[in-house]
Amino acid sequence: MEYLESNARYSKAVIHGDTVHLAGQVAPDPGEDVIGQTRQVLEQVDMLLGRCGSDKSRVISALVLLKDMRDLVAVNTVWDAWVVPGRTPARTPMEVRLADPRFLVEIQIVAAR
16 A cells, blocks of 8 residues: 555555545635635645546545535536546535534545556
8 A cells, every 4th residue: 555645643645556545635725715615625636646646537436525515506516627527426425514614625535546
């Protein structure tokens, strides 16, 4: 297994065989609205997948964590522009209390390499 950007608590990515597991990604600038935060999160996902030898066309599943489920429509506008047509992953949106109240969305990804 390979571990990327690890500390004592977690790794941002773990590669096991031909599967890439990304930790939940949040916006580096949580001062933006949910659309801006979602764009930031997906940019981070793209970067991490690239470092792991994968890309968004190989995403298997996504867990979309929302501070407020009413934001799902806005998140979907960014998601729909990002996802590869015909390669839409299994996806589960959920409303949860996130680690920092400024975070509006967090996305966890599993992808093939």
